[in-house]
Amino acid sequence: MRTAKGDGRIAFAYLAPALLVLVGLMGYPIYQLVLISLFDYGQEQVSGGAPLTFLGLGNYTALLSDARFWAVLGQTVGFAAVCVAGTLLVGAALAVLATRVRTWARMTLFLAALGAWATPTVAGSTIWLFLFDANFGFVNEVLGTTGLSWTYDKWLAFGLVAAQVIWCSFPFVMVTLYAGIKSIPGEVLEAAALDGASTVKTTTSVILPLLRPLLIVVTIQSVIWDFKVFTQIYIMTNGGGIAGRNLVLNVYAYQQAFAASEYGLGASIGVVMTALLLLVTLGYLRALRRSGEVL
């Protein structure tokens, strides 16, 4: 690393475009989000028909005293937890499986996974909806449950969306963990074998500790992604389910803002969500520190 004089200026020149975009399109909107959340900001105010009323924390107290918000928050956390656990389990299991088979079988699996990964979210959600369609769906045909609507029942609907989310997000975990396992030097495993370590012992005391930083990264990435699932819920449950039974926080925020024109309230949900995710981030940073990542 060079520390010559004038480095700062060149570094700044290299960074300028990125900073411009990030400050303008992330920094400023974050500030605006907080600001909007402090006002009574509805359709009237947007069109300029009514003056803005400063509410202070009014939107937040309204939100936190609303049973619906807590229900949606609980659903969001539960839904994300199921998706994360499913994604990690499937991804890790298949990564290990991929190391045990010959190239042709591995390539078959990777190609299929690549397909699921590459499928655009909207297309993927629609395909799954069609597969599980009450009347024309292949799944009902196979199960002999023709007429069963998977999106009608609250928990069936959540389960279906979770399955779709796991389907399209396990490939990232699988490929990353596979790459991680492959990057463990052969000598390390040979040494363990020479020492007479069993497969279980090798896995728990050699492979897992080496993969730990990687596992942390994919876990946190999954937490962040799954906490923010929007498209799948929106499309598969038609905007949040019957009477909003399948709402998660960001669909709720979106609906409050753009469907109900309660921009202030929507923004306050966004702020709460951001705060929750920042807590996760702090945990992430601490984990990275502990695993020895140098910033």
Add this chain to the structure above:
Amino acid sequence: MNRRASRGLAEAVTVVVAAVVAFPLYWMALTAVKPEAEVISADPRPWTLAPTLDSFTRALTVQNFGRYLLNSVVVAVAVVLLSLLISFLAATALTRFRFRGRTTLLIMLLVVQMVPVEALTIPLFFLMRSVRDVAPVFGLNHLGSLVLVHLAFSLPFAIWMLRGFVAAVPVELEEAATLDGASRFRFLWQVLFPLVAPGLVATSVLSFIHAWNDFLFAKTFIISAAENQTLPLALQVFVKPDQNDWGAIMAGSTLMTIPVLLFFILVQRRLVAGLAGAVKS
């Protein structure tokens, strides 16, 4: 169980899993080429007797799918090129130079990745609304607004990922290039840029998918200029309560998936290498 038999079993399991994972895609392509009567049959067959391109024709003619496909390509390609350029420069700055605020900046980049995009839709909507008066191309109802937003959301991750690749290039190389009389600028583009290619590929795949998949921003920003809509939204026009044109929806989905699939297959080796590289760094 001996080694061979256990490997055979593992391979059998692998093939079954692969088949299950790929099945939704097979079903999509199959439905897209089925005649309409077969699509809405109460007992769907996992094959078709009379493949036809009718659904594709409907998707392409009735709903002007070609235009939306073009819009999606324009947005995604613009986002990928811009984000590669900008993130490469930024990653170089963050790894090659020491300056005050460097660590803070790195942490900020990590933190902004966690901000829920969906929450920012509200302020961004107002921002694009006011941009419309100054620079219409980047305002509401224009593709530029989508490019800007996706650029902003893919940059932090791209920079963070590329950083490892740039750091992996030995500093001695730069010294050697300087001794040979190469300018800093030439070194940057002729030596460093090609060397971090796997990283560039991995980041471009991720930003491409990001832009290509977007449903929320297209839905929010492109409100009254249907001709500037992108594919994910265009697909939704076939969805009508109780009378979905599933054939056309699946044909549209197929058209939408093919470019990404091709892109993935083209770069898959480099993608795995890129992810492995990001992991190692």
